[in-house]
Amino acid sequence: MSTNxxxxxxxxxxxxxxxxxxxxxxxxxxxxxxxxxxxxxxDNENISPISLGMPGTLPTLNKGVLDLAxxxxxxxNCHIRAKSxxxxxxxFYPDLPKGYQISQYEVPICENGFVEFSVEGQPRKVSxxxxxxxxxxxxxxxxxxxxxxxxxxxxxxxxxxxxxxxMKSAKEAAEYCKTIxxxxxxxxxxxxNLEEGSLRCDCNISVKKVGEKKLGTKVExxxxxxxxxxxxxxxxxxxxxxxxxxxxKKIVQETRLYDPDKNRTYTMRLKxxxxxxxxxxxxxxxxxxxxxxxxxxxxxxxxxxxxxKAARFVKELGLSTDEAEILTSDKALADxxxxxxxxxxxSKQASNWILGEVLRYTNEHxxxxxxxxxxxxxxxxxxxxxxxKIISTKIAKSVFxxxxxxxxxxxxxxxxxxxxxxxxxxxxxxxIQKVLDSNSSQVDEYRQGKEKVFGFFVGAxxxxxxxxxxPDVVNQLLKEKLxxxxx
Amino acid sequence: xxxxxxxxxAVTEAIQNKKISAVETTQFFLDRVQKLDQHLNAFTYVSxxxxxxxxxxxxxxxxxxxxxxxxxxVFGIKDLLCTKGMPSTAAxxxxxxxxxxxxxxxxxxxxxxxxxxxxxxxxxxFAMGSSNETSVYGACHNPWDKSRVPGGSSGGSAAAQxxxxxxxxxxxxxxxxxxxxxxxxxxxxxxxxxxRVSRYGIIAYASSLDQAGPIVSxxxxxxxxxxxxxxxxxxxxxxxxxxxxxxxxxxxxxxKGKKIGVIKEFVQxxxxxxxxxSFQLALDTVKQLGAEIVxxxxxxxQYAVPMYYLISASEASSNFARYDGVKYGYRxxxxxxxxxxxxxxxxxxxxxxxxxxxxxxxMLGTYALxxxxxxxxxxxxxxxxxxxxxxxxxxxxxxxxxMGPVTxxxxxxxxxxxxxxxxxxxxxxxxxxxxxxxLPGMSVPFSTAREGNSILPIGVQLxxxxxxxxxxxxxxYAIENTTPAADFRKLKPHVY
Numbered sequence: 001m002s003t004n005x006x007x008x009x010x011x012x013x014x015x016x017x018x019x020x021x022x023x024x025x026x027x028x029x030x031x032x033x034x035x036x037x038x039x040x041x042x043d044n045e046n047i048s049p050i051s052l053g054m055p056g057t058l059p060t061l062n063k064g065v066l067d068l069a070x071x072x073x074x075x076x077n078c079h080i081r082a083k084s085x086x087x088x089x090x091x092f093y094p095d096l097p098k099g100y101q102i103s104q105y106e107v108p109i110c111e112n113g114f115v116e117f118s119v120e121g122q123p124r125k126v127s128x129x130x131x132x133x134x135x136x137x138x139x140x141x142x143x144x145x146x147x148x149x150x151x152x153x154x155x156x157x158x159x160x161x162x163x164x165x166x167m168k169s170a171k172e173a174a175e176y177c178k179t180i181x182x183x184x185x186x187x188x189x190x191x192x193n194l195e196e197g198s199l200r201c202d203c204n205i206s207v208k209k210v211g212e213k214k215l216g217t218k219v220e221x222x223x224x225x226x227x228x229x230x231x232x233x234x235x236x237x238x239x240x241x242x243x244x245x246x247x248x249k250k251i252v253q254e255t256r257l258y259d260p261d262k263n264r265t266y267t268m269r270l271k272x273x274x275x276x277x278x279x280x281x282x283x284x285x286x287x288x289x290x291x292x293x294x295x296x297x298x299x300x301x302x303x304x305x306x307x308x309k310a311a312r313f314v315k316e317l318g319l320s321t322d323e324a325e326i327l328t329s330d331k332a333l334a335d336x337x338x339x340x341x342x343x344x345x346x347s348k349q350a351s352n353w354i355l356g357e358v359l360r361y362t363n364e365h366x367x368x369x370x371x372x373x374x375x376x377x378x379x380x381x382x383x384x385x386x387x388x389k390i391i392s393t394k395i396a397k398s399v400f401x402x403x404x405x406x407x408x409x410x411x412x413x414x415x416x417x418x419x420x421x422x423x424x425x426x427x428x429x430x431x432i433q434k435v436l437d438s439n440s441s442q443v444d445e446y447r448q449g450k451e452k453v454f455g456f457f458v459g460a461x462x463x464x465x466x467x468x469x470x471p472d473v474v475n476q477l478l479k480e481k482l483x484x485x486x487x
Numbered sequence: 488x489x490x491x492x493x494x495x496x497a498v499t500e501a502i503q504n505k506k507i508s509a510v511e512t513t514q515f516f517l518d519r520v521q522k523l524d525q526h527l528n529a530f531t532y533v534s535x536x537x538x539x540x541x542x543x544x545x546x547x548x549x550x551x552x553x554x555x556x557x558x559x560x561v562f563g564i565k566d567l568l569c570t571k572g573m574p575s576t577a578a579x580x581x582x583x584x585x586x587x588x589x590x591x592x593x594x595x596x597x598x599x600x601x602x603x604x605x606x607x608x609x610x611x612x613f614a615m616g617s618s619n620e621t622s623v624y625g626a627c628h629n630p631w632d633k634s635r636v637p638g639g640s641s642g643g644s645a646a647a648q649x650x651x652x653x654x655x656x657x658x659x660x661x662x663x664x665x666x667x668x669x670x671x672x673x674x675x676x677x678x679x680x681x682x683r684v685s686r687y688g689i690i691a692y693a694s695s696l697d698q699a700g701p702i703v704s705x706x707x708x709x710x711x712x713x714x715x716x717x718x719x720x721x722x723x724x725x726x727x728x729x730x731x732x733x734x735x736x737x738x739x740x741x742x743k744g745k746k747i748g749v750i751k752e753f754v755q756x757x758x759x760x761x762x763x764x765s766f767q768l769a770l771d772t773v774k775q776l777g778a779e780i781v782x783x784x785x786x787x788x789q790y791a792v793p794m795y796y797l798i799s800a801s802e803a804s805s806n807f808a809r810y811d812g813v814k815y816g817y818r819x820x821x822x823x824x825x826x827x828x829x830x831x832x833x834x835x836x837x838x839x840x841x842x843x844x845x846x847x848x849x850m851l852g853t854y855a856l857x858x859x860x861x862x863x864x865x866x867x868x869x870x871x872x873x874x875x876x877x878x879x880x881x882x883x884x885x886x887x888x889x890m891g892p893v894t895x896x897x898x899x900x901x902x903x904x905x906x907x908x909x910x911x912x913x914x915x916x917x918x919x920x921x922x923x924x925x926l927p928g929m930s931v932p933f934s935t936a937r938e939g940n941s942i943l944p945i946g947v948q949l950x951x952x953x954x955x956x957x958x959x960x961x962x963x964y965a966i967e968n969t970t971p972a973a974d975f976r977k978l979k980p981h982v983y
Contacts, residue, residue, distance in 0.1 A: 099808020278856035283695035
């Protein structure tokens with residue numbers, strides 16, 4: 001299926017995507033009461049009369065939530081309002097304890113920002129319309145005869161980041177979501193876990209004829225719990241909508257879900273008549289006041305963000321843009337790299353090892369970088385051993401695997417197996433002579449111009465040393481010998 | 488000791504000095520409720536633990552432990568306030584069977600001060616009404632004339648206090664619900680500055696207007712109760728950190744040289760001769776005490792009633808959304824017999840659970856907040872509210888306090904006004920501005936009107952600038968000791 005914007009333009013249509021990301025702020029307690037926010041608590045364990053909205057109870061703002069919202073807003077280059085308000089969004093649903101959700105409506109805390117990232121090497125800038133605070137609702141689990149309600153999530157603080165309708169392809173949308181995730185992870189305001197729902201990306205998508213000013217009917221895609229699904233669902237939706245347009249059929253305004261097994265989207269609910277939420281400022285909560293001093297103080301605590309870090313890795317550590325982008329996509333990975341690079345003194349090698357062996361291992365074993373047994377220090381030791389020619393790269397790989405499995409140091413593993421690179425020229429010369437002596441016909445072939453045989457000699461020497469010979473030294477010595485000078 | 492006449496401070500002193508026990512006092516009032524409430528219907532629930540709590544208090548006193556400034560004072564609490572372990576239903580079927588696992592902050596502060604909670608008091612359903620006739624428990628009667636209403640919404644509090652079924656009570660005031668029944672029943676009622684008293688645990692009617700306050704027998708008792716319940720609360724972000732003075736210790740009846748404002752727009756339109764007469768007498772009295780009368784104009788008071796009903800109904804329509812039959816309170820029995828859709832479940836539960844007046848205001852508020860209408864109704868009311876507040880602040884540049892009538896007439900007959908809601912609403916003309924502006928106000932018994940064989944109390948209303956409860960109480964203290972107020976205090980209601 002064709003998905004990039006060039007193909008869609010060729011069909012005469014262009015795609016407009018805007019995204020609402022719900023970021024669950026990682027405070028210990030809920031936004032308006034002291035209930036715990038811990039994930040995985042038993043059903044209805046993290047509740048109280050306040051989060052259940054029982055008669056007479058009132059919300060009071062958790063100030064920690066405010067700091068995290070400001071921090072995120074600043075990282076998204078937003079203007080932070082000196083005064084903003086909480087409003088009530090009124091609608092009935094059993095998992096909404098008060099019959100209204102406390103959110104921010106006309107006057108959000110953060111607005112008019114942007115994020116920068118790149119899509120396939122091309123720089124992109126997406127505007128952030130607003131980022132506002134709100135409380136999460138509870139969770140309904142439906143059965144044929146009944147519905148179970150779990151209010152643990154009711155009152156969990158969320159920051160809803162609303163992008164402008166700036167994105168033009170599924171790939172770009174997915175990259176945008178990844179960027180938001182890496183920013184909130186860098187800021188340590190959210191763990192960014194899509195599967196547990198601590199980061200939720202709802203995509204609004206419409207198509208229109210190229211050059212048309214008026215936006216087409218938009219469809220909202222919800223519950224997309226991986227970046228891959230975001231991309232796949234949008235790809236499907238783009239094609240579905242363009243097909244409808246091409247066959248003169250109407251696009252229905254609705255909310256759709258994505259079925260990853262069938263790789264298609266399907267209707268969740270129609271939005272024919274827009275619901276009237278009867279928003280008004282919540283009289284139970286005072287306006288949120290943010291002083292300049294507060295903003296300055298929080299600004300100071302913002303760490304280097306991925307895009308800047310990547311640029312620095314390229315400029316100062318000599319990595320390629322691709323390498324730097326992958327390493328900085330996750331703060332833990334970037335930190336791991338930076339520590340390894342610093343400790344070993346070999347940036348490029350550190351990058352190669354992490355992007356190669358380390359990521360291969362974490363992917364295969366479904367582990368995070370924090371969970372593995374190799375540390376930046378132990379990986380640095382390994383890299384140094386290679387650079388000091390004590391072991392070959394090939395042996396280093398098996399040492400690495402054992403380090404990952406056992407957590408032992410490279411040195412102890414090498415010791416135990418007797419791995420040691422043979423770099424002693426005298427010793428190697430003897431071995432090479434032995435190989436050449438017992439393969440005289442191949443020596444003749446080589447000397448008659450059949451240079452391919454060279455590899456055969458290298459292999460034979462390595463075999464004799466159980467792979468521990470320094471290949472550079474072997475190559476050099478072999479060349480000298482075969483040229484006849486020393487035979 | 489005459490428990491019916493003694494000050495709260497005198498009773499608690501006697502209890503702490505072991506001249507009388509808390510158990511005796513509590514039992515005394517329980518007996519009165521037992522004997523007299525059949526005539527009033529002021530109580531919606533009588534505590535079965537009050538005597539036990541009194542025993543514990545007596546033991547503490549016996550052990551020489553420190554007990555609070557209200558030790559042994561027997562309180563009745565409006566049903567709108569949540570009381571741990573006691574039904575708290577806002578006099579609505581919608582909350583039938585609801586027993587909260589928490590106390591309202593007001594209640595916990597009273598308990599901490601040593602008060603004994605005797606039970607819950609009748610009111611209009613969800614505090615919506617001014618006659619106590621919309622209660623699911625049935626109407627409450629005025630102790631001065633059982634054929635008349637006690638006022639509302641805190642009708643049960645005022646009636647219980649007037650008949651001395653309690654030593655003190657707590658009511659709430661959203662548009663006059665403390666002051667109007669206090670005036671109808673001849674007791675003292677204070678609505679504090681918005682933000683003075685925590686709203687936590689008070690079943691919300693209109694969040695930006697609701698305040699709880701004392702309905703008691705004297706200004707001194709009001710001061711003591713008020714200083715106990717006022718003050719910032721971490722469970723209510725709208726409470727103020729304003730210093731809470733020891734109101735009861737600073738009472739001072741000297742009002743010489745004070746400037747008393749009279750709102751021109753109010754006194755021009757007092758429809759009832761009794762009220763007009765009483766108010767004129769009040770003006771003469773304070774002049775004799777050395778106060779100066781200043782006329783002030785607050786033109787926007789003419790819109791106070793529509794503003795009040797738009798704002799209170801809008802907030803209520805949202806506050807009441809939580810009563811959906813899902814988590815607590817009333818749930819339609821059809822739920823068990825038929826397979827209802829979610830919408831039907833809501834409609835039936837709410838339709839059966841809420842009374843007519845509550846439904847009327849939910850609809851009114853829902854309409855006023857709707858897209859396309861909220862600009863013209865809710866938001867416009869909010870804007871005018873700000874202007875009204877400014878007009879009051881300007882008026883307070885010219886005077887220390889504002890004095891006026893509380894009601895348009897003395898207590899009316901049961902059933903007399905419940906047929907015409909709009910006419911009922913207009914009776915709130917003198918009280919709603921105070922709530923809209925967040926000002927402290929109170930009603931002090933002043934004189935009486937004779938209607939046939941009945942003597943009906945008439946109160947005078949005082950309004951002070953924000954957080955000036957002390958000057959409000961001081962002024963009331965002065966009035967309380969003048970003729971005819973002092974004479975009124977010697978009268979006893981029919982049910983007593």
